[in-house]
Amino acid sequence: MNPNQLYYGDNLDILRAYIPDESVDLIYIDPPFNSNQAYNVIFSETDGSSSQAQIQAFEDTWRWGETTEQAYHELVVTAPHLLVETIKSFRGFLTETNLMAYLVMMALRLVELHRVLKPTGSFYLHCDPTASHYLKIILDQIFGIENFRNEIVWHYRRWTGAAHRFLAMHDILFFYTKEKSGYVFNPLYADYTEKSLKRKQNYHTRIKGDEVYVTSINKKGVKENDVWMISVLNPQAKERLGYPTQKPEALLERIIQASSNEGDVVLDAFCGCGTSVAVAQRLNRLWIGIDITHLAITLLKYRLADTFGDDVKYEIIGEPKDTASAKALAVQDRYQFQWWALSLIRARPYQGKKKGADEGVDGVIYYQDVDPNNLKKTLHQKIVIQVKSGKVSVRDIRELKSVVDTQGAVIGIFITLNPPTQPMVKEAAAAGRFQWLHVTHTTYPKIQIRTIEELLGGRGIEYPQMPVDVTFRRAERAAPPSHQLEIEAR
Numbered sequence: 001m002n003p004n005q006l007y008y009g010d011n012l013d014i015l016r017a018y019i020p021d022e023s024v025d026l027i028y029i030d031p032p033f034n035s036n037q038a039y040n041v042i043f044s045e046t047d048g049s050s051s052q053a054q055i056q057a058f059e060d061t062w063r064w065g066e067t068t069e070q071a072y073h074e075l076v077v078t079a080p081h082l083l084v085e086t087i088k089s090f091r092g093f094l095t096e097t098n099l100m101a102y103l104v105m106m107a108l109r110l111v112e113l114h115r116v117l118k119p120t121g122s123f124y125l126h127c128d129p130t131a132s133h134y135l136k137i138i139l140d141q142i143f144g145i146e147n148f149r150n151e152i153v154w155h156y157r158r159w160t161g162a163a164h165r166f167l168a169m170h171d172i173l174f175f176y177t178k179e180k181s182g183y184v185f186n187p188l189y190a191d192y193t194e195k196s197l198k199r200k201q202n203y204h205t206r207i208k209g210d211e212v213y214v215t216s217i218n219k220k221g222v223k224e225n226d227v228w229m230i231s232v233l234n235p236q237a238k239e240r241l242g243y244p245t246q247k248p249e250a251l252l253e254r255i256i257q258a259s260s261n262e263g264d265v266v267l268d269a270f271c272g273c274g275t276s277v278a279v280a281q282r283l284n285r286l287w288i289g290i291d292i293t294h295l296a297i298t299l300l301k302y303r304l305a306d307t308f309g310d311d312v313k314y315e316i317i318g319e320p321k322d323t324a325s326a327k328a329l330a331v332q333d334r335y336q337f338q339w340w341a342l343s344l345i346r347a348r349p350y351q352g353k354k355k356g357a358d359e360g361v362d363g364v365i366y367y368q369d370v371d372p373n374n375l376k377k378t379l380h381q382k383i384v385i386q387v388k389s390g391k392v393s394v395r396d397i398r399e400l401k402s403v404v405d406t407q408g409a410v411i412g413i414f415i416t417l418n419p420p421t422q423p424m425v426k427e428a429a430a431a432g433r434f435q436w437l438h439v440t441h442t443t444y445p446k447i448q449i450r451t452i453e454e455l456l457g458g459r460g461i462e463y464p465q466m467p468v469d470v471t472f473r474r475a476e477r478a479a480p481p482s483h484q485l486e487i488e489a490r
């Protein structure tokens with residue numbers, strides 16, 4: 001098995017099925033905060049602005065229902081005694097609310113995460129003040145109060161519309177270790193401010209001949225404290241991929257540098273578009289990423305490919321590998337299936353301009369081309385994609401043809417789980433070819449049908465590949481850590 005692993009699925013199932021006891025050196029998690037919002041993934045438009053096309057990535061709400069009731073029962077029966085008492089008393093006063101559901105689901109996962117952590121390992125939980133006070137009580141019961149190390153305040157500045165209260169400008173990170181001593185900790189240092197440096201130097205220098213020696217101040221800088229001022233990703237930030245809750249790499253650099261060494265295993269069980277994974281890879285750690293949203297996994301795959309190219313090796317577990325498992329995914333969740341199918345041709349999901357209206361488009365690919373009539377002008381060409389997991393007929397192809405026209409697209413792609421009928425193939429061929437005037441009159445089929453089996457077998461789609469593909473925002477090629485903190489020899 002490859003040491004780097006990317007899992008698609010519910011982290012509770014995956015932790016239980018795949019991750020052995022005491023096998024991980026560092027865990028960072030940034031779960032949904034129960035803030036009752038449905039997050040949208042906002043893709044960048046071809047001109048770099050935000051697109052109207054948004055897609056609901058995941059619901060940041062865990063409601064009380066049958067699943068939570070079962071999870072509660074499981075906790076009461078299996079969890080350590082003190083945790084059971086805590087959860088029972090929470091239910092006494094919170095009752096069957098969404099907050100209680102959230103805490104039950106989190107508690108189950110936190111027990112598993114504690115299990116997989118090595119005795120020398122560290123754990124960071126990223127949350128906000130919505131539920132942090134309850135989560136800390138739960139963590140105290142699972143890790144032990146004596147293993148609490150820090151409450152880190154990540155302070156940032158951002159535009160916020162809060163009225164009649166102070167502006168909310170921080171998140172909380174709880175830092176626990178599995179044991180009280182023997183854990184990995186590499187102190188981090190920040191630069192002295194010029195003012196403090198001057199003041200200290202004036203006081204602590206010794207002059208020998210022409211040389212000035214700094215004596216009692218630490219040359220590495222000032223020891224990092226528990227309030228971290230790190231900017232949030234602004235819409236123009238280079239590392240921004242468009243995933244709604246993407247965290248800055250500088251934040252993860254601090255955690256990974258402080259609490260792991262090269263070659264250690266870093267686990268993120270709510271990895272989103274993979275900030276922790278990308279930083280772990282860059283800092284030569286091994287990594288495990290888990291996410292339940294196919295869109296997150298897709299963005300993460302692109303991020304790794306764009307940042308590290310062939311230098312990154314990993315295994316993907318939980319993604320369909322053949323038609324049978326693709327069928328299973330389609331039955332389980334139509335949208336996840338659609339997102340996955342689109343990722344096979346690197347298309348992005350599409351949600352029309354009018355919310356809720358079905359425009360007959362499931363995905364799009366954009367590429368830049370040169371206007372053959374004016375070589376100085378750039379055109380943004382569009383390819384529309386339809387994905388079908390059920391029965392298909394010639395009517396679907398006729399419909400796609402008219403969608404291509406109404407959308408002003410140059411090509412239409414029809415992805416299907418079931419094989420196309422003969423009339424469908426004929427109808428597609430009758431649509432003719434799109435002529436790429438720019439390069440020696442090359443042509444491409446205007447309507448292309450691909451089965452999932454063909455795509456899995458490596459058959460791609462045909463469209464002008466030379467111009468820039470601007471479908472997704474691309475991650476930058478890996479560079480040295482942006483936050484160069486010196487690590488004290490241990």
Ligand SMILES: C[S@@+](CC[C@H](N)C(=O)[O-])C[C@H]1O[C@@H](n2cnc3c(N)ncnc32)[C@H](O)[C@@H]1O
Nearest residue numbers: 010011030245246247270272273275291292293
């Ligand atoms: C706040 S986001 C994480 C963002 C991430 N830190 C980043 O920088 O991109 C939370 C993620 O948890 C995922 N998630 C929610 N419930 C999950 C579950 N039960 N198992 C695995 N992932 C889950 C969501 O799909 C979402 O991507």
